[in-house]
Each structure stands twice: as structure tokens, then as C-alpha cells.
């Protein structure tokens with residue numbers, strides 16, 4: 001089997017695993033749901049169950065990435081939870097809700113200027129609209145995280161069928177555009193529940209959270225965003241946005257924060 005065939009086999013196997021895991025999930029919202037969804041009010045997409053893919057033609061495809069052997073059942077807040085071998089001075093910047101035609105290129109330019117790599121948590125609908133931006137992100141060496149197809153909130157309140165469509169839709173969109181099989185998943189607004197975690201673990205993906213949140217989407221001022229981001233410690237996962245609205249404050253804050261954190265001896269890594 002050639003490389004494209006192997007990649008397709010892996011992709012289809014992941015989709016089958018996701019749908020298989022979802023078959024065991026309840027349609028009701030699990031108790032203990034944490035909902036810290038933001039208020040940006042994105043409109044959920046049409047949803048609906050994707051077409052079931054054909055069975056993989058290969059029973060043991062060669063992986064194209066090295067996921068942690070057992071997917072975490074808890075959202076990851078620190079680099080060490082995902083990658084215990086990461087250097088102790090590592091720090092990770094995650095950038096959510098793009099790609100966006102106005103802000104993503106500016107963020108990419110800034111990261112390139114400082115030789116920084118980040119992890120972009122992308123929305124499938126935006127990828128479909130701006131595939132060239134996702135290709136540019138990947139070409140620059142950044143990592144990709146699945147952030148659902150249409151960013152519905154609260155994500156944990158969705159039916160298992162809709163949840164599946166959101167996860168597999170974005171997985172498919174990212175793969176079709178770049179050939180990348182995203183192994184990370186971030187729930188919109190950090191809306192986790194046992195059902196969400198079961199879905200993500202069943203797909204072999206890691207649930208990704210953060211430990212530094214400047215709430216930049218609410219535009220509190222670049223000074224406030226900067227001050228919060230500078231609370232970062234070695235091993236921190238920072239949350240910022242390049243989509244969902246005017247990100248001028250975020251960009252301005254990062255212009256200062258990135259060199260300041262580098263000056264403290266921290267190195268930005270992908271997740």
C-alpha cells in the first residue's frame with residue numbers, strides 16, 4: 001500500500017473507532033457536566049451524522065504520529081501530562097477558533113518573527129472556508145488540534161449523535177486539507193463531561209484544556225491579556241484566540257508576551 005493509501009486507512013480506522021465508541025454513549029447529558037462556555041454565541045451548524053466510511057482495507061496500518069498510548073480521561077492542563085519527556089523550560093501556546101482570514105496570517109507572521117511554534121485549535125467550518133490558511137499553519141511547523149466542526153455551545157449538552165458529527169466532521173476536514181490526523185481535541189469553551197471524554201478517548205484523541213486563560217475573546221484590553229499570560233510558568237499551556245472576532249488586543253499582547261517569556265528562558269513547543 002502506498003503512503004496515501006496508508007494515511008486513508010488510518011483516517012478511516014479513526015472514524016470507525018469514534019462511531020463505535022459513540023454507540024455506547026447515552027444521548028442524555030451526563031451529571032457533573034462542567035460548562036464554562038464563552039458567550040461569543042457562535043451559531044451551531046447543521047450537524048447530522050456523517051456518512052459511515054467503508055471498513056479499512058488494512059487491519060494494521062502504520063501510524064503517522066505517536067500518540068500517548070492510552071488517551072487521557074481527564075482534560076490536559078500542563079505539558080507534562082501530555083508529554084512527560086518535554087524539556088522542563090517548555091511552554092505551549094494554543095490559538096483557538098480560526099483559521100481567520102484577517103487575524104491568522106498576522107499571528108503566523110508574529111510567531112515566525114520570534115521563531116515560535118504553537119498549536120492551533122481549528123474549527124472545521126473555518127478550515128473548509130480557508131483551507132489555504134490551514135495549509136500555511138501546517139507548513140510553518142505548527143500543530144493542529146480538533147476544535148469541532150461548528151463550535152457549538154454548550155458542547156457537553158449535545159446529543160451523542162451531534163457530538164460525533166462535530167468531532168468526525170472536523171477530523172475529516174483537517175485530514176482532507178492537510179493529510180494531518182489531529183490527535184488533540186479541545187471542547188468549545190472547555191465544556192467537558194463524561195460523555196465528551198468518552199467520545200474523545202474512543203477516538204484515540206487527547207482532551208486538551210489550558211492553565212492560563214487571559215479571556216482574550218472578551219477583549220479586556222491588551223494590558224490585561226498580557227498580564228495574565230505573563231503568569232505562565234514552565235510547563236504552562238496558554239490559551240489565546242485568532243478567530244471569533246477582532247483579535248487586535250490579542251495580537252498586541254502577544255507581541256510583548258512572546259519575547260518576554262523567551263527572555264525568561266522559556267521555549268515554545270507544539271503539543
Ligand SMILES: [Zn+2]
Pocket residue numbers: 096097147151187188189
Ligand atoms: Zn473555541
